Amino acid sequence: ERATGCLEEALKLCDEPFQWEAMRLLSLTYKRRGNWERSAVLWEDMISWDGRRSSFPHVELAKHYEHRIKDYSKALEMVRRAFEVVDYLSSSEREALLHRKRRVMRKGKKARRSTV
Numbered sequence: 001e002r003a004t005g006c007l008e009e010a011l012k013l014c015d016e017p018f019q020w021e022a023m024r025l026l027s028l029t030y031k032r033r034g035n036w037e038r039s040a041v042l043w044e045d046m047i048s049w050d051g052r053r054s055s056f057p058h059v060e061l062a063k064h065y066e067h068r069i070k071d072y073s074k075a076l077e078m079v080r081r082a083f084e085v086v087d088y089l090s091s092s093e094r095e096a097l098l099h100r101k102r103r104v105m106r107k108g109k110k111a112r113r114s115t116v
Contacts, residue, residue: 003029004026004029004033004064007022007025007026008026008078011023011026018080020046020049021111023042023045023046024046024056026042027039027042027043027046027060031056031060032090036064036068039060039064040064040076042057043057043058043060043061043064044057044061047061047081053085053086053087054086055086055097056083056090057095058078058079058081058082058086059071059074059078059079059096059097059100061074061078062075062076062079062100062104063075063100064081065078065079066100066103066104072104072105072107072108072111073108075100075104075110076101076104076105079097079101079104080101081101082097083097088108090108
């Protein structure tokens with residue numbers, strides 16, 4: 001609880017380069033506490049930042065849509081957007097995104113078959 005308060009305060013007070021890191025840490029704190037909605041809002045805010053292109057918020061939103069919401073098309077869209085907008089992906093990030101893409105596509109097909 002105390003860490004959450006400190007991070008929320010830091011987000012209000014610190015300069016832009018540090019706000020990104022505060023948002024990242026705060027989103028993970030919310031996630032750990034099961035506050036998925038607040039985490040998702042932060043991830044969406046992080047994606048909308050112009051100067052920062054990171055796979056982190058895309059991956060976290062993809063996980064959220066896949067595991068919590070069970071919206072596989074939105075999860076897949078987050079993976080695709082990560083490939084489109086992130087300036088640089090390490091080989092491990094690229095491999096993790098490809099793995100997530102394959103798994104989400106598989107789950108999406110399975111879900112569509114079970115509703116038919």
